[in-house]
Amino acid sequence: MALPLQNLLHLSVCLVILTSVANAQNCSNCFVHSRASYYPNSHEKGTDHGACGFGTFGATVNGGDVSATSGLYRNGIGCGACYQVRCTNSKYCSNNGVTIVITDQGSGDKTDFILSEHAFSKMAQTADAAATLKSLGVVDIEYRRVSCSYPGKNIKFKIDESSNYPSYLAFAIYYQQGQKDITAVQLCETQSFTCKLLQRSHGAVWTKTSPPSGPLSIRMLFSNGDEAEDTWVVPVNAIPQDWKPGSIYDSGVQVN
Known part of the structure; x- marks a missing residue:
């Protein structure tokens, strides 16, 4: 027996929603929405006392574009992983954001990332925009896992x-x-x-x-x-x- 048009439309909408949810769950390249803050220090880069055990390497790897993280730390498995992180305010934030390396564990105000000041500033379009972002302290972001690349470097x-x-x-x-x-x-x-x-x-x-x-x-x-x-x-x-x-x-x- 044929379904009424109204029921067919309802079924179609449900299928579209379920398909979208399934695709989001299975999409390894999709962005995830969250928040990020930063931790200031004298060199604007990372820390040499991070939970990953990298020592001074953790302060300077990837040009100092590093981050502490909470859930993504994963009992240490997340150490050394790279993420593209970009803030979502189009008035101040660039499209590319910054690629960071996880070197530490830490949590802030509902944040997934506590970036180095250096990395936090690189999410902005300009130096003035970076100053505005830092004055906010915590910003909305989106992030995704990306490949780590160190040209000319072996493990x-x-x-x-x-x-x-x-x-x-x-x-x-x-x-x-x-x-x-x-x-x-x-x-x-x-x-x-x-x-x-x-x-x-x-x-x-x-x-x-x-x-x-x-x-x-x-x-x-x-x-x-x-x-x-x-x-x-x-x-x-x-x-x-x-x-x-x-x-x-x-x-x-x-x-x-």
Whole structure:
């Protein structure tokens, strides 16, 4: 039996709404609406005491366009992820906004991001507009996940100063690239090819008590939540046998 025209129209509207909601939920490239504030400091850039464990690297990576975040921190998995963030007031804000790197954890007044002052200002069209945005303190924004890109840079491993050769190894991963998260890390002996999963200590810092002797290979699992697309990245270069706290070692690899 044919439905009345009024019922058909109602059904069509419902289908359009449901389709739109489904598309929004499945759209990895869509913008999400939120709010952002900033934390001022003497250099207008990041902090060298962030929860991600990046140290001084976290203050200057990406030219200082960095941010603390609340929910996107995800117990440290979000450390090193990149987002395009743009404020939504067309009178002051640019269309492109700013691309930031997550280096810290923090929350403000219903905000997802606490940007460095440097990054907060870059959302504006002009220097005068930037001053206006900073006077507001908190602004409406929209954001989306984007690929991290560091031209000419390989992924690097910074041996944390808390490490104690040869009994305890801790390191942070610098220059995380692409649009996937590093969700697991293996430490492998280069002679026997025996690998063990490491524990995430905090943020982007991974640790191992009684690490193997000899040169070590650190392998990273890049994931976007779809197991079929998970990828283990195997560095070209090994960490030398006599690794030292505070040293930075080049993996020899880049990730698109």
